Amino acid sequence: MRVTDAKIGAFLRRGGLLSLFFLTSLLCLPSKPVHADQGKDLFDHGKYEEAVAWWKQASLSRNDHEAEFRLGDYYESGVVEPENLPEAAKWYELAAKGGHVAAQFALGSFYEAGAGLSPSPESAAYWYGECARRNHANCQFNLGRLASSGPPEKQDLVAAYKWYYLAAKNGFLEFDAEELTKLGARLSSAQKKEAVKQAVAFKPVE
Structure with a gap:
């Protein structure tokens, strides 16, 4: 930046x-x-x-x-x-x-x-x-970053994990796998499962 x-x-x-x-x-x-x-x-x-x-x-x-x-x-x-x-x-x-x-x-x-x-x-x-909904990896990464930052009451860690997951899947070149791991550590197993479920079900908008 x-x-x-x-x-x-x-x-x-x-x-x-x-x-x-x-x-x-x-x-x-x-x-x-x-x-x-x-x-x-x-x-x-x-x-x-x-x-x-x-x-x-x-x-x-x-x-x-x-x-x-x-x-x-x-x-x-x-x-x-x-x-x-x-x-x-x-x-x-x-x-x-x-x-x-x-x-x-x-x-x-x-x-x-x-x-x-x-x-x-x-x-x-x-x-x-x-x-991001049109499946562009860097937009997905930025959306995940916003969802996982700021005041705790405004964070949506499930959404953040979903967008990070998709960014990594789509080959975002600056993605650090450790970020996904660190974010995953902040989620319960149920939350992580839900985030992955949402990512797998994701269908890009044409």
Whole structure:
């Protein structure tokens, strides 16, 4: 993670988790709209203003969620112009509401970190849950982490074990088996059995 609270969400993706996200979910992501490629081509050729204008028009005219995700990434990265996290959050949210998995992960990270919007563990859990239910391992890991942290009265260790179990099963590359073992030690045998039962019965949302 990036160390500062304001940028923790960006690091979750750029410092490792985003690359792992794409590695673990490449085959599961819905096909990119062909339309978004033109904006990317413009961007790759250094025509940044034209690319941004094209993506915005694609969002406006076609509800192109891939274009919205690219806009979020553009404003978050700060590569071409100064980082603008509130603007990034706006575009990520549009894409996330349209079912864009990477945008759901990004928006969850923003809510967790309070990057560009007010921090909200509940909203972070909601958006991590959206992509976790689509069987993406790093979202499952983050959801498990949230469920097992915070005040004891807000923890759900059965759910946490379920999501950690699924993240490990789905090959989350940074998963430490000791974490699952430590979490399992906090559960009764009945709770652990129930968590595994839920994990085995889990059916991803298409």
